[in-house]
Amino acid sequence: MIKPEELVFGLDSFGDIPQDENGKSFTQAEAIRQVVKEAKMADELGIDVIALGEHHRADYAISSPDTVLAAIASITKKITLATGVTVLSSDDPVRVYERFATLEAISRGRAEAVLGRGSFTESFPLFGYDLQNYDVLFEEKLNLYSKLLEEKPVTWEGTTRAALKDADVFPKTDNGKIATRIAVGGSPESVVRTARYGFPLTLAIIGGSPERFNAYIELYKKAAAKFEQPAYPIAVHSHGVIADTDEEAIELGWNHIRASFVRIGQDRGWTPMSREQYEGEVQNGSFYVGSPETVAKRIARMIKTLGIGRFELVYGAGGLSANARERTIELYATKIIPKVRELLSEG
């Protein structure tokens, strides 16, 4: 178990489009500037990590998270600048290295690449990749990326991009290595791969009881031991909204988190989430929705159950207003994080 004072707390956004008080949506450009503003706020409030996820669809404004992070880097001091995720399968590992090494330079060592296959697939046709190669794309690109991380000339050959021969890639970083994690959504194969490459693991838990993931954490540890790689503390990423009262937060979550799940689910043929399913997620599942008191207890219990080292709250899903988003961040930083540490030190 990680010591409570060493736990890492983050905020994650995909650049959802907020609404103003009259229900009018921000433009996508405004939505991006809102995230920059929130990240500055998070830094000032002492939150450890801001993670921005790459998407290529109308409901999210962030398609180039590292560009947004570069802007954030210039107006913040301590906060770690992470993605969540960078869709490596449809990206180029050399470019990914170059962009993060640049961010690392601008931010004086605060960049963190969080790589994944992504939970959406829009990027595949957009960049000319075939979804049928989903697995081989990620495996090969992760292989190349992990070589590039050593910051020495690379010789590499595969089927998904041009081969490299003694290719040296720049800029080099001051610390010699870009912090990198792999985020997975619960595919056992992805968990094992993360351990095989010796990367820290982030679990995106977007539904159901967190306890279900204990076995996956065990799998990560066992796989790391088998491949003689270190097993790093696990991070969990889950949705939430925090308000002054449980009632207010539950209503906001229903109108926005649930609404965004319904909208996304439609494309995949899911029937809309029922009130019962929603309340199940709020009470025992993976939506951290409520007053600071309620949410702190739930986060503390989840951290204890899973023995993780880092929690990232996905805030502002759906059209949650800018005010409500900022209130979530403020309550998370000033009330919930200290309370979670306190609850965990009481044992």
Place this chain on the structure above:
Amino acid sequence: MVKKIGILGAGKLGMVLGQLASRAGYQVYIAGSGSPEKIALTVEVLLPSAKALTAKEVIEKTDTLILALPLGKYQTLSAEQLAGKLVIDAMNYWWEVDGQRPELTDVSSSSSELVQNYLKKSIVVKAFNHMGYHNLYDEAKSKGQKKRKAIAIVGNNKDAVQKVAAIVDDFGFDPLDGGNLSQGIRMEPGSPVFGANLGYDELRTALASFETTKRGIEAKSAGNLAMK
């Protein structure tokens, strides 16, 4: 005698169904898309009492198998090896994994009928496809417990449907006989029951309400919704 079940597919769904089977006391045999070594560690941790084998070996070991591979890959199964077996189809068309495959969403037949048509000498029954895997894991409740959720089963062979009903019950859900295999279209992505998490009566109502949906109306006019 210990009940046995085979699972073809070792992804999220295969693992959860394997866990439900193990919890219910079944001896589970499981195969992924590659060699057993590839999934050995995963199985050791997630399904400690199960045996990871090749697909061929899993099929030889058991008379009842669950298909939990991506639907788009059903033609990689060996119809010969599966001849005479009871095959539970838990697969769904998922365009993001399967690619654009119009034949898999065609309203004139349910996807399980395509599978049956391919596995000519097997008895195909559709079940466990319409509930999300985290709900399957969280909602399984032993017999007699209150607020149990239900799983719909469709198939043309009534003895086979009975057998699958017993498995559904063992795994922790109330079985609901939804009619012939053609009725499986009521349980596919886009239907009111898909991703819902319902008790027996609500599930029955939701299956019936498919007829009022856009896809339901299309299926009806294609002559694919006649009950039994």
